[in-house]
Amino acid sequence: MNSLIAGNISQVRAHIDAACQAAERPQGSVRLLAVSKTFGPEAVRQAHAAGQIAFGENYIQEAVDKIAALRDLPLEWHCIGPIQSNKTRLVAEHFDWVHSVDRLKIAQRLSEQRPAERPPLQVCIQVNVDGGATKSGVPPQDLPALAQAVAALPRLQLRGLMTIPEPADSPEQMRAVHRQAKDLFDQLCRQGLPLDTLSMGMSADLDAAIAEGSTMVRVGTAIFGRR
Numbered sequence: 418m419n420s421l422i423a424g425n426i427s428q429v430r431a432h433i434d435a436a437c438q439a440a441e442r443p444q445g446s447v448r449l450l451a452v453s454k455t456f457g458p459e460a461v462r463q464a465h466a467a468g469q470i471a472f473g474e475n476y477i478q479e480a481v482d483k484i485a486a487l488r489d490l491p492l493e494w495h496c497i498g499p500i501q502s503n504k505t506r507l508v509a510e511h512f513d514w515v516h517s518v519d520r521l522k523i524a525q526r527l528s529e530q531r532p533a534e535r536p537p538l539q540v541c542i543q544v545n546v547d548g549g550a551t552k553s554g555v556p557p558q559d560l561p562a563l564a565q566a567v568a569a570l571p572r573l574q575l576r577g578l579m580t581i582p583e584p585a586d587s588p589e590q591m592r593a594v595h596r597q598a599k600d601l602f603d604q605l606c607r608q609g610l611p612l613d614t615l616s617m618g619m620s621a622d623l624d625a626a627i628a629e630g631s632t633m634v635r636v637g638t639a640i641f642g643r644r
């Protein structure tokens with residue numbers, strides 16, 4: 418009876434494989450993060466039965482409850498939503514990854530609050546590449562200093578960058594925005610940071626993101642249905 422989510426996952430994986438091939442990138446060079454926000458533990462179980470391990474969540478308390486209900490499965494939980502200071506402890510205690518670090522204060526709290534018995538929290542810095550005024554994400558000019566500071570925190574492991582670009586008017590423009598993110602990523606690598614993750618691309622911009630070097634795409638609706 419769980420063929421719907423399983424079928425959706427295999428379609429999304431096929432889409433990712435085709436985009437990798439079109440970009441002449443190796444199969445398996447782009448990870449799929451299944452964004453399960455607003456969907457319950459049963460939907461996540463179905464996705465896991467289809468081979469999905471990594472899940473993305475936006476709302477901290479909802480995620481904590483879901484993680485607890487799914488303790489019996491070997492899942493990897495990624496926080497991709499905005500984080501208020503008063504939620505850092507829950508994030509540090511329950512998640513494996515955070516994509517949405519955009520201030521040093523949040524990163525410091527996550528590092529201080531990461532339980533000693535857990536491996537370092539894997540983090541990406543969210544960068545506001547296209548300069549959307551109301552959006553979260555660090556402005557590109559502030560990124561190098563923030564990245565060095567985050568990389569120095571003892572209980573975090575800086576893995577890369579995350580972006581949520583506005584929809585662009587054309588595929589070319591979309592690719593140009595993704596290319597800017599990849600350039601920022603490459604600059605940080607040249608500055609000596611050992612980064613391996615560019616979390617970029619959602620349902621609408623999957624192909625453009627993969628063409629420009631994304632290593633992780635975040636897909637919700639195409640897997641679980643409309644929210």
Ligand SMILES: *Cc1c(COP(=O)(O)O)cnc(C)c1O
Nearest residue numbers: 452497619620635636637638639
């Ligand atoms: C919700 C969300 C997604 C997935 O969006 P869909 O349109 O459901 O595929 C990806 N990234 C972030 C940061 C999100 O909040």
